[in-house]
Amino acid sequence: MQRFIRRxxxxxxxxxxxxxxxxxxxxxxxxxxxxxxxxxxxLSAAAKPLSVEDIIEKxxxxxxxxxxxYRAVKEMKKSGLIRQVDLQHSHAHYELVxxxxxxxxxxxxxxxxxxxxxxxLENMIATALKNTPGFAKVTEHSLELxxxxxxxxxxx
Numbered sequence: 496m497q498r499f500i501r502r503x504x505x506x507x508x509x510x511x512x513x514x515x516x517x518x519x520x521x522x523x524x525x526x527x528x529x530x531x532x533x534x535x536x537x538l539s540a541a542a543k544p545l546s547v548e549d550i551i552e553k554x555x556x557x558x559x560x561x562x563x564x565y566r567a568v569k570e571m572k573k574s575g576l577i578r579q580v581d582l583q584h585s586h587a588h589y590e591l592v593x594x595x596x597x598x599x600x601x602x603x604x605x606x607x608x609x610x611x612x613x614x615x616l617e618n619m620i621a622t623a624l625k626n627t628p629g630f631a632k633v634t635e636h637s638l639e640l641x642x643x644x645x646x647x648x649x650x651x
Contacts, residue, residue: 529557538591598612600639600644602642
């Protein structure tokens with residue numbers, strides 16, 4: 496049975512503090528600039544994956560220029576601090592990488608995004624590798640399910 500969670504219930508976003516983000520950045524070889532810490536803090540507090548434009552909007556008064564945000568997102572994605580999520584909105588969304596694996600349900604009508612766990616990933620990967628000659632290892636994955644939330648399904 497799958498367990499549905501809200502973003503703020505995940506370990507990373509509920510317990511990580513600004514001090515922790517500074518330490519995490521230093522461990523990854525980055526300077527803990529205010530822009531990088533603000534980016535991680537913003538993603539940590541978000542209820543769903545955010546686009547770069549969403550991040551800048553949430554930073555408002557302390558927002559670094561857009562080039563700085565794009566550069567920081569690119570660096571942090573490459574280092575594994577954040578991951579890119581495809582919500583089929585014609586632009587990328589980002590979220591913190593969490594030690595607890597989760598995926599997303601996305602309502603195609605209202606845009607609601609809900610995290611879920613329990614996808615039996617290990618079996619899914621084993622089956623995929625077994626049935627796909629020429630591939631030996633999965634290094635990362637993303638799973639988003641699209642449909643209607645309960646409220647939108649009732650309206651239809």
